[in-house]
Amino acid sequence: MIKLPKLWTKNEDGAVAIEFALVAAPFFITIIGILEFCLFFATGMALEGAAHDAARVIRTGEAQKSGDPLTVFQERLCSTISVIVDCDGVSYEVIEIPEDSFYSVADYEPQFDEDGNLVSQGFAPGGVESTVLVRLAYRYNFMTPLIGHILDSGPVENVYTHMATVVLRNEPYAFE
Template identity: 30%
Template sequence: MRKRARRGLFPRLIGDRKGATAIEFAILALPFFLIVFASIETFVAFAGEQLLANATDTLARKIRTGEITFNQGKSTDMTEAEFRQAFCDEISILMTCSSTEVSQPQKLFLDVREITHLTTIPAAVPRVGSSSSSDLDTSGFKFAPGDAASFTMLRAYYRWEVITDLVRPYVTNLRPAGTSMPRDFLMVATATFRNENY
């Protein structure tokens, strides 16, 4: 009897379907949740990119209409720090600026300048190296919006840190200095316009 029980134990174990669903769930749970988290992160990053574009358009409109001026001796004059704070306030729903972000940019980088001739508008993202994933070159960034009736360009860059490992190799395009692998997704928004005769 014991020999029969031992011989029949393995076939009985294979034939027993109790707990099969739990085992299947355990096998499929990790890939399933990775895909769910990757989808959520992609959606949030897309929403953040739209928020950055909207903030750029909003601040560009304020410069264009004379609601924000620079170094003109008017009550609407803003310093670079005040302008950065205004930009941070516009994107604060998803992209919170740190307490030092206004004075020492780490994630949000702004380049506001008067364009003397339309052929001088930069067409590419300024990079430190020649690689498409090189770090952002901010050495030429400034805050100098034009006066009335002049052409002005506002470029906004934001470092979006990608958290999900599954998504990171496919969406990252910015390698911070001192790292070998791209970790951040560089969001870019640009507005070029002619100021009104305010």
């Protein structure tokens, strides 16, 4: 093989390190953003599942028959959602719809304070064959500011409020 004089050859020592330094920051931000999106959507799905599971104890009358329906509801909610979400951060309201119609549910829009927290309208699980609205809210704090600005949903930066709503009619259970 013919050897070229050193003057005519390029010195490429450290080129890979410099190229990696240029690409590393955007690469890691993208990876962290993807992981945070996964956690964000998993949080929303966990909240939906917890809403359905906690609403079930109201629908079947298990909460009403217990003597302390609020505690039964909270225990079911926290046992379902505590894997991925801090239960203390979940706000909820359970409203008995006075009319015997699902159409009037639209009149019960969620109310928020100036910080974007859900203002609960109380806990009223209703009785036999009552129409009940169960609403959960959780404020998700983004770690990556770029994603937080894209999905910003309130007065606080990098915070998105997940909402889960279940409207149901209680079963014709019997008090024992």
